[in-house]
Amino acid sequence: MPYADPLSPQEIEQRLADLPGWELSDEGTTLRRTYRLAHLRAAILALHIAGIQAELDHHSDLTLGYDTLAVAITTHAAGSRLTGKDFGLAERIAAAALAHQAG
Numbered sequence: 001m002p003y004a005d006p007l008s009p010q011e012i013e014q015r016l017a018d019l020p021g022w023e024l025s026d027e028g029t030t031l032r033r034t035y036r037l038a039h040l041r042a043a044i045l046a047l048h049i050a051g052i053q054a055e056l057d058h059h060s061d062l063t064l065g066y067d068t069l070a071v072a073i074t075t076h077a078a079g080s081r082l083t084g085k086d087f088g089l090a091e092r093i094a095a096a097a098l099a100h101q102a103g
Ligand SMILES: C[C@H](O)[C@H](O)[C@H]1CNC2=NC(N)=NC(=O)C2=N1
Pocket: 003, 057, 058, 059, 060, 073, 074, 075, 076, 077, 078
């Protein structure tokens, strides 16, 4: 049984509409958003995200910058395509970022 099934382009557009500030990259195979916040606060948000990912057993690539935290999500087990798991994780990250007042 696959880890999760890839979403259709229509499903991706519908779910993306509920994630303001997030965009598709890599030919529609990856969800991305860069949050801007002070370095230490970005690191704390990354720690919060790591906890969510452990809970969901689904993981983003996080890049901590000087005053940014960049998030990239795809489902490796689906051949690096977008699945419902990616959007579920992105929705949880968006809620966490709001709580951390990340812009
Ligand atoms: C065994 C475990 O469920 C898998 O390795 C999971 C963990 N987290 C994952 N995260 C992501 N983004 N893609 C995966 O394919 C994936 N696989």
